[in-house]
Amino acid sequence: MKKKVNIFGTTGSIGQSTLQVFRGNRDAYDFIVFSAHDNVDQLIYDCKEFKPQYANIGNEKLFFKLKNALSDTDVIVSHGRDSLVDLACTKVDWSMSAIVGFAGVEVSLRCAEHSKILALANKEALVCAGKLLLSICKSNNTKLIPVDSEHSAIFQCLEGERRKDLKSITLTASGGPFRNWSLQRIQSATLEEALKHPNWSMGTRITIDSASMFNKSLELIEAMHLFELDFSDVKIIIHPQSIIHSMVNFKDGTTLAQLSLPDMRGPIGYSLNYPKRLNIDMDNIDFAKIGSLEFYEPDKKKFRSLEIVEKVGRNLDLGVVFNAAKEIALDRFISGEIAFLDMVDLVEKTLAESSLVNKITKKPQNVSDIFEIDELSREIAKKIKF
Numbered sequence: 001m002k003k004k005v006n007i008f009g010t011t012g013s014i015g016q017s018t019l020q021v022f023r024g025n026r027d028a029y030d031f032i033v034f035s036a037h038d039n040v041d042q043l044i045y046d047c048k049e050f051k052p053q054y055a056n057i058g059n060e061k062l063f064f065k066l067k068n069a070l071s072d073t074d075v076i077v078s079h080g081r082d083s084l085v086d087l088a089c090t091k092v093d094w095s096m097s098a099i100v101g102f103a104g105v106e107v108s109l110r111c112a113e114h115s116k117i118l119a120l121a122n123k124e125a126l127v128c129a130g131k132l133l134l135s136i137c138k139s140n141n142t143k144l145i146p147v148d149s150e151h152s153a154i155f156q157c158l159e160g161e162r163r164k165d166l167k168s169i170t171l172t173a174s175g176g177p178f179r180n181w182s183l184q185r186i187q188s189a190t191l192e193e194a195l196k197h198p199n200w201s202m203g204t205r206i207t208i209d210s211a212s213m214f215n216k217s218l219e220l221i222e223a224m225h226l227f228e229l230d231f232s233d234v235k236i237i238i239h240p241q242s243i244i245h246s247m248v249n250f251k252d253g254t255t256l257a258q259l260s261l262p263d264m265r266g267p268i269g270y271s272l273n274y275p276k277r278l279n280i281d282m283d284n285i286d287f288a289k290i291g292s293l294e295f296y297e298p299d300k301k302k303f304r305s306l307e308i309v310e311k312v313g314r315n316l317d318l319g320v321v322f323n324a325a326k327e328i329a330l331d332r333f334i335s336g337e338i339a340f341l342d343m344v345d346l347v348e349k350t351l352a353e354s355s356l357v358n359k360i361t362k363k364p365q366n367v368s369d370i371f372e373i374d375e376l377s378r379e380i381a382k383k384i385k386f
C-alpha cells in the first residue's frame with residue numbers, strides 16, 4: 001500500500017528538501033496536498049512532477065495562473081486560507097507542516113488531528129500553541145516527529161531511553177553570521193548581512209532569526225514543550241561547525257549527541273522513515289576533513305533574545321506574544337523601518353504590555369484564543385516607536 005502524504009509549504013526551503021527526499025523513492029507514495037503562498041511557478045512545476053491530488057495557492061490573484069497551468073492534469077486546485085485549512089483535514093499517513101510563521105499554526109493543528117504522523121518543521125505551532133498541539137496529538141494518537149534539526153537530534157538520542165533518566169538537553173547553535181561581530185557593528189547590520197548564514201541554506205525569515213538568535217529562543221521553547229522540560233533544563237551552546245545538532249544529558253553523566261552534515265534532508269528523511277533509517281543519499285561525516293569541533297558559551301548581551309526568552313520559559317502561555325512581536329519586528333527590519341537590534345527591544349516591550357499580560361492570565365485554550373492574543377500582540381508591536 002502506498003503511503004498518503006501532504007506537504008504544506010511545498011515551495012519553501014523545507015518543502016523543496018522534502019521533495020528531494022521523495023525523489024529517491026516516489027513510487028511508494030501517493031501525494032495528496034501541496035501548498036504555497038506566492039511562488040506559483042514553483043508550485044506548478046512541483047505539481048507537474050509529483051501529481052498531487054490537490055494544490056492550494058494562498059494568494060488568490062495567482063489562482064487562475066495555477067488553474068490554467070494545471071488544466072491538463074487531474075490536480076484539483078484551490079486558493080486561500082479556508083481551503084488550505086480544509087485540506088489539512090484530509091486523512092493521510094504523513095504530513096509535513098512547513099509553512100513559515102504563525103500562518104502555519106492552524107494547519108499544524110489540523111494535521112495533528114488528521115494525519116497519522118505529523119512531521120513538524122513549523123516550530124511556531126509549538127511556541128504559540130504547544131499545549132493545544134500536544135493534547136490534540138495525544139487524543140488522536142498522532143505521532144509528532146520534530147523536523148527542526150536540533151529537536152530531531154534530541155528525539156533520536158531519546159529513542160529507546162527511559163524519559164525519567166534524562167537530566168537536561170543542550171541545544172547547539174551555529175552563532176550565525178554575527179557571532180564574532182561587536183555589538184556596535186551588529187546595531188547597524190544590514191538585511192543583506194543578516195542573510196549570510198555560515199552553514200545552512202534556509203528561508204529568508206528563519207535565516208534572519210538565526211542571525212539575531214531569535215531562532216534559538218524559539219527552539220528553546222519548542223524543546224520545553226516537546227520534551228516536557230523546565231526552562232533551566234535546556235542549555236544553549238555555540239557550535240560554529242553545525243555538525244552536532246544537539247545533545248541529551250542523562251543522570252549517569254552520559255551525554256548522547258546526534259551528528260550529521262548540516263542538511264535538512266536528514267531530519268526530514270528520519271521523520272518519513274521512522275523508526276527505520278532508509279537510504280536518502282546523504283554522505284556521512286568525514287571527521288578527518290573537519291578536524292575539530294568547537295564550543296562556546298553564547299553571549300547573551302550581544303544576542304539578547306536569549307535573555308528575554310526567559311520570561312516565556314517561565315510562562316509558556318506568553319509564547320504566542322513572543323512570536324507575534326518577533327514576526328512584526330522582523331517585518332519592520334526587512335522593510336528598513338527599524339535597526340537590527342531594535343528587533344529585540346520591540347519584543348521585550350511587547351512582552352511587558354500589561355494589557356497583554358492580563359489577557360494571558362485567561363490562558364489560551366483553543367485556536368480562537370490563540371488567534372485573539374496573536375492579533376492583539378501584533379497591534380501593540382506595530383505601534384512601538386523607535
Ligand code: NAD
Pocket residue numbers: 008009010011012013014015035036037038039058097098099100101103104121122123124147148149200201202203204205206264
Ligand atoms: P520558506 O520561507 O522557505 O518557505 C515557507 C513556505 O510557507 C513556502 O512554501 C510559502 O509559500 C509558505 N507560506 C508562507 N506564508 C504563507 C501563508 N501566509 N500561507 C500559506 N503558506 C505560506 O521557509 P522555510 O525555511 O522552509 O521554513 C519553514 C518552516 O520550517 C518555518 O517554521 C521554519 O522555522 C522551519 N524550519 C526551517 C528550517 C530550514 O532549514 N529552512 C529548519 C528548521 C525549521
Ligand code: MG
Pocket residue numbers: 148149150219
Ligand atoms: Mg533548528
